[in-house]
Amino acid sequence: MNQLTFAIRQEAARILEENVVDVVIGFEVGTLPLKAQPAFITRKEEAEKLVYNGFCQNNLAAYLTRRPKEERIGIICRGCESRAVRALVIEHQHDRDKLYLIGVPCTGIIDWRKIEREVGENTLQAVEEGDEVIVTTRDGEHRFQRVDVLHDSCKRCLHPNPVGADIVLGDPLPEGDPERAWAPVLEFEALPPEERYAYFVQEAERCIRCYACREACPMCYCTECFVDHTTPRWAESMITPSGTQAWHIIRAFHQTGRCVSCGACERACPMDIKMTYLVDKLSYDMVQQYGFEVGASDEEQPPFAAFTLDDRNRFVR
Amino acid sequence: MYKVLPKTDLPKLIGRWMEQATVYAPVRQGDFTKFEPLSDPAQADLYYAANTRYPPKSLFLPQSEVMFRVKDGEFESTEDEVSSRVILGIHSCDTRALQLLDGVFLTGDYQDPYWAKKREQTTLVVLGCADPCETCFCTSVGSGPFDKRGADVMLIDIGDEYVADVRNEKGQALFGHLPDASRKQIDKSRQVQAAAAAGMKKPFETEGIKDKLYSLFDSDFWPKIQQSCLGCGACTFLCPTCYCFDIVDEAQRNERVRNWDTCMFRIYSQEASGHNPRPTNTERVRQRIMHKYAYFVELYDEIGCTGCGRCVRYCPVDLDIRQIIRSAQAWEES
Amino acid sequence: MNDTWTPRIVVFQCQYSLYCEADQKWMDTQLPPHIKLIKVPCTGRISPLFVLNAIQGGADGILVSGCQPEKCHFKEGNLGARRQLDEFRRFLTYLGMEEERIRFAWIDLSERGRIQQELADLEETIRTIGPIRRLVTRAIPVGEKL
Numbered sequence: 128m129n130q131l132t133f134a135i136r137q138e139a140a141r142i143l144e145e146n147v148v149d150v151v152i153g154f155e156v157g158t159l160p161l162k163a164q165p166a167f168i169t170r171k172e173e174a175e176k177l178v179y180n181g182f183c184q185n186n187l188a189a190y191l192t193r194r195p196k197e198e199r200i201g202i203i204c205r206g207c208e209s210r211a212v213r214a215l216v217i218e219h220q221h222d223r224d225k226l227y228l229i230g231v232p233c234t235g236i237i238d239w240r241k242i243e244r245e246v247g248e249n250t251l252q253a254v255e256e257g258d259e260v261i262v263t264t265r266d267g268e269h270r271f272q273r274v275d276v277l278h279d280s281c282k283r284c285l286h287p288n289p290v291g292a293d294i295v296l297g298d299p300l301p302e303g304d305p306e307r308a309w310a311p312v313l314e315f316e317a318l319p320p321e322e323r324y325a326y327f328v329q330e331a332e333r334c335i336r337c338y339a340c341r342e343a344c345p346m347c348y349c350t351e352c353f354v355d356h357t358t359p360r361w362a363e364s365m366i367t368p369s370g371t372q373a374w375h376i377i378r379a380f381h382q383t384g385r386c387v388s389c390g391a392c393e394r395a396c397p398m399d400i401k402m403t404y405l406v407d408k409l410s411y412d413m414v415q416q417y418g419f420e421v422g423a424s425d426e427e428q429p430p431f432a433a434f435t436l437d438d439r440n441r442f443v444r
Numbered sequence: 445m446y447k448v449l450p451k452t453d454l455p456k457l458i459g460r461w462m463e464q465a466t467v468y469a470p471v472r473q474g475d476f477t478k479f480e481p482l483s484d485p486a487q488a489d490l491y492y493a494a495n496t497r498y499p500p501k502s503l504f505l506p507q508s509e510v511m512f513r514v515k516d517g518e519f520e521s522t523e524d525e526v527s528s529r530v531i532l533g534i535h536s537c538d539t540r541a542l543q544l545l546d547g548v549f550l551t552g553d554y555q556d557p558y559w560a561k562k563r564e565q566t567t568l569v570v571l572g573c574a575d576p577c578e579t580c581f582c583t584s585v586g587s588g589p590f591d592k593r594g595a596d597v598m599l600i601d602i603g604d605e606y607v608a609d610v611r612n613e614k615g616q617a618l619f620g621h622l623p624d625a626s627r628k629q630i631d632k633s634r635q636v637q638a639a640a641a642a643g644m645k646k647p648f649e650t651e652g653i654k655d656k657l658y659s660l661f662d663s664d665f666w667p668k669i670q671q672s673c674l675g676c677g678a679c680t681f682l683c684p685t686c687y688c689f690d691i692v693d694e695a696q697r698n699e700r701v702r703n704w705d706t707c708m709f710r711i712y713s714q715e716a717s718g719h720n721p722r723p724t725n726t727e728r729v730r731q732r733i734m735h736k737y738a739y740f741v742e743l744y745d746e747i748g749c750t751g752c753g754r755c756v757r758y759c760p761v762d763l764d765i766r767q768i769i770r771s772a773q774a775w776e777e778s
Numbered sequence: 779m780n781d782t783w784t785p786r787i788v789v790f791q792c793q794y795s796l797y798c799e800a801d802q803k804w805m806d807t808q809l810p811p812h813i814k815l816i817k818v819p820c821t822g823r824i825s826p827l828f829v830l831n832a833i834q835g836g837a838d839g840i841l842v843s844g845c846q847p848e849k850c851h852f853k854e855g856n857l858g859a860r861r862q863l864d865e866f867r868r869f870l871t872y873l874g875m876e877e878e879r880i881r882f883a884w885i886d887l888s889e890r891g892r893i894q895q896e897l898a899d900l901e902e903t904i905r906t907i908g909p910i911r912r913l914v915t916r917a918i919p920v921g922e923k924l
Contacts, residue, residue, distance in 0.1 A: 157762040157764075158767050159756070159757070164761060164762045165761055167671045167672070185761055189674065190672075193725070248494045248577055248578075250578070335507065335682075336677070337676050337678045337706075338676050338677060339674070339676035339760050341676070342674035343674055343761075355709075355710075360692075364508075364690075365507075365692075365694065365703055366508045366703070370508075395676065395678070399476065
């Protein structure tokens, strides 16, 4: 057991015992070796179930808007989760007083797809050992450098350290490099328009509209999503190019200035559709146009909610 | 009747079928395979390790199916658009699923003409699983890696050849001209089949599962296990036995279509009045599990799950149906 | 460019943005058939989905006409629209659409005849870049009305 897991269990047990919170949201060992499961701990004795490692692939902040309003929640927060919590509090989706944030500086999530691409689909066991990930399959042991198999979003991560946490377990990590973070957006932008569109079409056409991306996202909390509207129907309901492209464009657009770049959408997708390149562009623009970054402060409204007369006037020539 | 086919002759055979029918087989797309109509026999990727990502039920119940069109105020049928097809390399679990869905679409007072037509026109050349995955659990739900029910032909890989167990006339039409398999080859194929099934784990017991689930209907079990469920449709859309659909008029296209729908969505059970009989995720998760392991058993005397493991592998939160059934069986009311 | 081809244009117009009655009347009654007018209570009402729907349906150009920033009937509807639609245009450009296809016209009190000018300019631009090819997913046949 790693030290962080131990520290998390202790802290979870303490806040449950001292009745600071009603539930602690964390991770427990999953049924598949390359994935951990979200866990909901309500009793001190159960805190022993909690684990923390690179296989914890979900953004736990997605559960906050699903829990009963009156519940006091303790939640394991990595950089992205803590910024999602801030954004949710700013958008009045949660009461900060009812939350207890257990901050954990994050060294990145291991992408099970990258591992399975190399070793095939029958993983029996997977462990992290320092900078290495050791995966045992039916045909033996495979070793990976951790940095090679991190999820793309984690490789680009700007803020691995939690913000505004009530307690931080583990040592702070160096902040990410903006140049590396925005490189994919700039590279994509440099492609000729037909290539950009071809890539978008090729990704969107695999969509099966299961909306796992939406559900896994901490910031997608609308009671009724635009695709669920039936009167009037805003987007085609079918898996035709119209329907899937509209879904990908508008879903991304609704995240403008709200996306925390955790990559949970991409990890959740059962069809391996790339979609962070869409929202990253919007996040990049928000930084460029309005100097806004999600979770940077605990009161600044996202750009589309805050607008002023002084906006640079690009509409008028 | 057992026939034998050297593996090297398979492309030639596929080519022969392609002259008369559309042949579907798993085709690699990035990191996964999907059933696609072949334009070249070499495209077929029969050695895909796990199941195809997208379930082959889509070949019979397409995710978006046009039911009819309206043109200049007249109805236009789309029913005649199916021609003769061969599906090659479908696994037993997916074949079983089609058979279970026949119960839904073809029995009772109403038959679904769209489904019936496609079923009639299709020959299933099943490839048995010599090497089932870690996430497979077909043996736990009353099936197995070489379950022949529903197959027109079952191919068994015995190394350099396939032994083809030809089950009926449809299969005969495709394989009849091949030489018969020798005693030795048939024995070898039996060994392969036995070894595959024996190597599989049994994650849960299904005995009494229907009654157990009925007894848990109002229990605290569901609120507890649903907590981690995000309410997306990945499990149901990838499931080979989920068949719910929603009929929509796409006015801009002048079409009436039916799209896959899933009980995991809030709007699935939302009524026009605004009332929703399954208001929270708890009822929706319960519905999904109980439909497969209780209601389906009640209606058709079979478990409505074939153990393909797709929902297990691709659930974004690793909410594992094997674990749910296991904990349901072990659940004691406190 | 092919002379027989006429670009199809969709105009989203805030109902308060044309102060000149003659201009509004012209918009309401005398628009040529290849231009479709969609009046909205305020530019703030224009969801990016409206714009996307027009483009997917085969509009070659889109004009958004609204009030000057400080003259919104609803005080700040156009300020929100300005941020959103401007970004949406940039986003569609990122996905391969030509930026010039979406044009904004913030029209002031004294600008009589400006809307006609804007439409003419947009049509001119669209003629040079040609029919829309990317992001159109259910185009209606050329020549048919929108």
